[in-house]
Amino acid sequence: MLANLKKPSIWLPLLSLVIVFGGWEIVGRSINPLLFAPPSVVAAQFSELVTSGELAEAAQITMKALFLGYALAVLAGIPFGIVMGAWDRFGDILQPYLYAIFATPRVVVVPLIVVWFGIGFEARLFLVFFWSAIAISVNTAQGVRHARPDLVEVAHSFQASRLQMARHVLIPGAIPFVVAGLRIGAERAIVGVIIGEMFLQIVGLGGVIASGSSELLPAKMLCAVAVIAVMGTIIVTALDMLERRFQSWKGA
Amino acid sequence: MKDTMLETPAIELKGIRKTFKLSDSRDADTVLALDDVNLSIRKGEFLTIIGPSGCGKTTLLRIIASLEEADEGEVIVDGEPVTEPGTRRAMVFQTFGLFPWKTVIENVTFPLMIRNFPADEARNTAMRHIKRVGLEKFVDAYPHQLSGGMQQRVGLARALSTGADILLMDEPFGAIDAQTRELMQEELLRIWEEERKTVIFITHDLDEAVLLADRVLLMSRGPGKVREIIPVDLPHPRFDYDVRAHENFAKVRGHIWHQLRNDLVQQREEEVS
Numbered sequence: 001m002l003a004n005l006k007k008p009s010i011w012l013p014l015l016s017l018v019i020v021f022g023g024w025e026i027v028g029r030s031i032n033p034l035l036f037a038p039p040s041v042v043a044a045q046f047s048e049l050v051t052s053g054e055l056a057e058a059a060q061i062t063m064k065a066l067f068l069g070y071a072l073a074v075l076a077g078i079p080f081g082i083v084m085g086a087w088d089r090f091g092d093i094l095q096p097y098l099y100a101i102f103a104t105p106r107v108v109v110v111p112l113i114v115v116w117f118g119i120g121f122e123a124r125l126f127l128v129f130f131w132s133a134i135a136i137s138v139n140t141a142q143g144v145r146h147a148r149p150d151l152v153e154v155a156h157s158f159q160a161s162r163l164q165m166a167r168h169v170l171i172p173g174a175i176p177f178v179v180a181g182l183r184i185g186a187e188r189a190i191v192g193v194i195i196g197e198m199f200l201q202i203v204g205l206g207g208v209i210a211s212g213s214s215e216l217l218p219a220k221m222l223c224a225v226a227v228i229a230v231m232g233t234i235i236v237t238a239l240d241m242l243e244r245r246f247q248s249w250k251g252a
Numbered sequence: 253m254k255d256t257m258l259e260t261p262a263i264e265l266k267g268i269r270k271t272f273k274l275s276d277s278r279d280a281d282t283v284l285a286l287d288d289v290n291l292s293i294r295k296g297e298f299l300t301i302i303g304p305s306g307c308g309k310t311t312l313l314r315i316i317a318s319l320e321e322a323d324e325g326e327v328i329v330d331g332e333p334v335t336e337p338g339t340r341r342a343m344v345f346q347t348f349g350l351f352p353w354k355t356v357i358e359n360v361t362f363p364l365m366i367r368n369f370p371a372d373e374a375r376n377t378a379m380r381h382i383k384r385v386g387l388e389k390f391v392d393a394y395p396h397q398l399s400g401g402m403q404q405r406v407g408l409a410r411a412l413s414t415g416a417d418i419l420l421m422d423e424p425f426g427a428i429d430a431q432t433r434e435l436m437q438e439e440l441l442r443i444w445e446e447e448r449k450t451v452i453f454i455t456h457d458l459d460e461a462v463l464l465a466d467r468v469l470l471m472s473r474g475p476g477k478v479r480e481i482i483p484v485d486l487p488h489p490r491f492d493y494d495v496r497a498h499e500n501f502a503k504v505r506g507h508i509w510h511q512l513r514n515d516l517v518q519q520r521e522e523e524v525s
Contacts, residue, residue, distance in 0.1 A: 060521065150349055154345060156337060157319055157342075158366050159337050159367070161366075167332070173353075247398040248394060251396075
């Protein structure tokens with residue numbers, strides 16, 4: 001029940017923010033400005049990036065690849081996962097490759113993607129799509145496979161047809177897993193888009209970080225990092241809430 | 253007495269035999285779970301089945317429900333052999349078997365919806381039975397918001413609203429705390445006294461077995477067999493008096509316990525040696 005969730009305290013996080021930002025300001029002022037920037041300088045840089053429109057443009061580029069790639073991943077990943085979960089052999093055949101992909105650091109395929117897609121929008125789109133889709137389909141497959149046998153039996157005892165079984169038992173049972181896959185997929189999509197922007201074509205928010213680094217402007221880098229952090233937190237928190245909403249569907 | 257002898261039994265079991273493989277491999281060892289179980293249950297009879305764990309009582313019930321197939325033998329419902337689950341039999345599950353994504357009313361209407369009942373008819377039928385088990389305030393609640401006792405009331409309402417005249421109950425109150433269990437035993441008997449459905453009720457609780465039953469079927473283990481069928485001569489309605497204080501209750505209970513105890517002692521000795 002929702003009422004059972006503990007209400008999060010507001011004061012402790014606030015206090016922690018004050019201490020961290022205060023300490024950062026004090027330390028930041030005493031360090032070479034080419035290496036580090038205190039919050040006051042970051043804030044000034046931020047307003048400059050906002051007024052020049054550079055940040056908005058960068059964010060727009062990032063979001064476009066992120067959302068389009070993620071949407072494609074959802075559209076492809078869920079049906080693929082259903083097939084993988086429903087047809088055991090297919091899942092077994094794919095398993096070693098999926099494990100290998102999961103275990104391999106993402107950046108190692110960046111050179112391959114350059115060969116296949118170049119360094120433009122398509123390459124970034126693929127980067128977002130690929131990891132995200134794998135996470136979504138693996139979780140979906142797990143959900144389809146992990147139908148609760150007791151509930152399958154209940155439906156069977158009341159003479160449910162195969163179609164009714166799928167509609168009333170298998171699909172709802174898989175939904176919590178699918179939603180977990182959506183959250184993990186989103187996390188991976190965000191990492192994918194930033195990697196693409198930092199190592200393929202220097203654009204978007206990842207590009208702002210890369211250029212800030214080469215221009216020795218730490219404040220600029222931190223501005224982009226902050227925007228990415230806020231964006232990522234909003235997306236992941238929203239999906240996390242969705243995931244919790246379906247938590248009770250796993251068991252009574 | 254003569255009438256009941258002539259009437260077609262609600263359920264007949266003929267030579268039920270069931271073996272289980274101990275693993276998935278083709279030449280795996282097998283254990284005999286049920287050996288030549290024969291039984292005839294009258295219409296409107298309340299039969300409880302008790303026996304040491306591993307005696308195959310749940311397997312027997314699942315075979316009666318056609319959730320599992322016997323290797324040999326027949327299950328005959330109202331004169332017809334059955335191999336698939338049917339509308340005349342409804343199951344109440346030990347772990348309740350409620351769909352966590354469905355509300356109380358949706359869970360109760362589920363079997364009717366499966367059979368394409370018109371929505372309002374299904375709803376009315378379900379509401380009637382939800383009221384009978386006292387859950388009308390929780391119609392739109394989800395199972396995880398209910399206590400175990402309440403969840404099993406939903407399970408009971410669901411089985412009742414199917415209109416089945418045979419209730420198959422697999423340790424339905426086993427996962428419920430002792431005090432709630434007693435209350436539910438009382439409610440179940442009250443409902444049974446109103447409708448006189450045929451009930452087969454598995455339990456591992458000796459008091460419960462005697463308290464509810466017209467006859468207690470005592471099973472023995474290794475392999476599962478009918479050891480004895482003990483009639484329980486206690487007047488109905490049983491909760492109108494202190495049924496546990498009745499001399500027949502003590503007599504039947506003592507008789508069954510004596511045999512169960514022998515089985516358990518023997519089982520222990522086998523395990524030790």
